[in-house]
Amino acid sequence: MAVCARRLCHIAFHVPPGHLLGRDLQRLFGFQPLAAREADGWRQLALRSGDAVLLVNEGAGPREPLYGLDPCHAVPSAANLCFEVPDVGEAARALAARGCAVQVPPVDVRDARGAATYAVVRSPVARLSLTLLEQRADARGPFLPGFEPVSSAPGPGWVSHVDHLTLACTPGSTPALMRWFQHHLGFCHLPLSPGEDPEVGLEVSAGPGLGGLRLTALQAPPGCTVPTLVFAESLPRSTTGDQDQVEQFLARHGGPGLQHVGLYTPSIVEAAEGVVAAGGRLLTPPDAYYQQPGKERQILDAGHQPHLLARQGILLDGDRDQFLLQVFTKSLFAEDTFFLELIQRQGATGFGQGNIRALWQSVQEQAVRDQKA
Known part of the structure; x- marks a missing residue:
């Protein structure tokens, strides 16, 4: 059977250091910063408007950005779609059995606010990877484990x-x-x-x-x-x-x-x-x-x-x-x-x-x- 993608969790972008995409999404389009992470040469910022969540991965580092993959692409781009699945391990095995390349095997992430497991697979679109995410029901953070909350004023709510x-x-x-x-x-x-x-x-x-x-x-x-x-x-x-x-x-x-x-x-x-x-x-x-x-x-x-x-x-x-x-x-x-x-x-x-x-x-x-x- 095919893997069941329950919902779209977020869309991830890859931009070079100093790019203003995160600022523009907030100032121009009303997205509200949720959480951020700086580690391994990456600055990652999650923003939300309604149920739409965008993740900006800025920079490059010796390790992959959390919940994603460095596309090593010459131009900034929307590089990853993250889908929630019931069981990441089972989903990764099922996709591998169907010939899909698992680029990042299942990884467990845990902090004081909860735990999650994710894997990254190659999509048929060369410049776009897919993240499979399984987040524990008791997670309490505003975004995902490994990110710190960012306080900000409420957004205008233009997008639902x-x-x-x-x-x-x-x-x-x-x-x-x-x-x-x-x-x-x-x-x-x-x-x-x-x-x-x-x-x-x-x-x-x-x-x-x-x-x-x-x-x-x-x-x-x-x-x-x-x-x-x-x-x-x-x-x-x-x-x-x-x-x-x-x-x-x-x-x-x-x-x-x-x-x-x-x-x-x-x-x-x-x-x-x-x-x-x-x-x-x-x-x-x-x-x-x-x-x-x-x-x-x-x-x-x-x-x-x-x-x-x-x-x-x-x-x-x-x-x-x-x-x-x-x-x-x-x-x-x-x-x-x-x-x-x-x-x-x-x-x-x-x-x-x-x-x-x-x-x-x-x-x-x-x-x-x-x-x-």
């Missing part, structure tokens, strides 16, 4: 939990990656369109010859609180032009990896305004996006004001009964790779497929206008 994780993949690799997560961790196909073939996924075309995206999603088994995994790869195109977002990530990141994390917010307008006021940078779609025929009526029918959404670059996909709102940050790293998404759902279960088409179309229309100006 992780909605989804999107992996940027090379063309044609998605089916094999999906089978790995299904076979090893028990994920199952989540159709993004009626009758979707999991080997094909949802193709979001930008237009004849313009390429587009292929999106395929997996969900955890019932009873598990693991975010949806979304696999994104570029569609072939016959025209030349700028790289799309997936192609750009692959080139600048040096291969596949976690491209962005979708963070759920109960009020995206409030969250976006707070991020901008704090100095955060959001991507702004071209004006043509909001000028599409029917877009103003679509936004009004959903109970929102077009000018408020346009002011922060918030996108809307769906109708008055089922829709989602989303806005994307600019990259958190100078390499222009990983970014965050704020997402608010009103009954919608997709990932803004209509927005992908509309954005591509609006970018093209804006380019035509600029040429005529």
